Amino acid sequence: MKAAERRASILAVAKILFADCGYHGVSVDQIAQRLGVSPAVLYQHFASKEALYEAVLNEIACRRESYVEAALAGDDDFAGVLLRMTRVYVDSVVEDPDYLKIEMQALLEDARLAQQFFDARWKSFTDFIEVSMREQTTGINFSQVNPRIASLMFQGMLREALYAKCIYQAEQYRDLSAQDLVEQLIRLFLNAIEYRQ
Amino acid sequence: MKAAERRASILAVAKILFADCGYHGVSVDQIAQRLGVSPAVLYQHFASKEALYEAVLNEIACRRESYVEAALAGDDDFAGVLLRMTRVYVDSVVEDPDYLKIEMQALLEDARLAQQFFDARWKSFTDFIEVSMREQTTGINFSQVNPRIASLMFQGMLREALYAKCIYQAEQYRDLSAQDLVEQLIRLFLNAIEYRQ
DNA sequence: AACATATAAGTGAACGTTTACTAACATAGT
């Protein structure tokens, strides 16, 4: 197997295992075994276990989602844009929940890394919400509501919904798809900030 | 040191370390060292590292908060009760954020344990919200809103706020106490479910 | 085309360290 290919395959397997068990929960031998390869191979591509872990995190943090394109893809009222952005995000998580797991692991293990994740994956949302709520040109009056706290609420409910659906698979929401669940939550959120079309 | 006292001291130290680094991130030797005691002592009180970990988790899961007393401690309109219950919870987390960290660790490592935590610490909230929203006798009409999704929203925003304030200490909310932050979130939540006193 | 050479890719065993855990021995209070 070519070097680039091998490197990618190591990253893919490592991502899954790290997401499931955390950094300390996985051994280099386990990763190698899952790859069907000797542990020494890993060290031809990564200097250490820690370097491998950071490479996995980096790959995730750098994969900027196509929120912006989604935001510009239709009409530009606040609710419509928010819904479209969120759909893109939910899709990406449903497709690969490991991202969310590792984000959570990082949040617990290292505050610095957590900030990096936040910047890459949540800032688009919270910025959009805060900016939209602050600008007066829309004609909508959000003055009753603190934009920063509203964006915190949005982030929290979205994250909880995705945890429930994609990570600990709560039975309570079995009969609802992640997209439907989030759509209803967004409706509640618009209520909360007193948004009327 | 008496046995009961020693046992308690082990649990206290283990709780802190497990909360910070997770089960695999802490060694028995580290716990013993922090206690200023030989590792063998731990095995006089706990059969294994895992047994110790479970004892820590169990202590947390079993410590039922005094939500019910708080709920009954004043007038009984929905918002008032919810606010009082939440204050008790926020207080307990602010006082000891390790609880929240370990809950998060458990959620990632073991779905079964996560369910146990949920039952002990969140179910009171979500049940209260769902039941209150469903009963017609209050005269309030929540019919527009799905109670289950509303309770998910509440849980998510509360959890996010507490993470931000108590775990990764986000600078965005530095000038707000956890209680104030949560109070504003609850106001938003009441908006969301269209509650008017 | 045939061979020699160089490099890339992978192996498996071993290294030293750390891990969880245990048995044998010491000391203090009652």
Added chain:
DNA sequence: ACTATGTTAGTAAACGTTCACTTATATGTT
């Protein structure tokens, strides 16, 4: 003297990492 509470010194296994070595692929020369 006896029990409760320790310690010291150890175990075997697992850990991350490195080693000497083999096989496969590509490249250049005749």
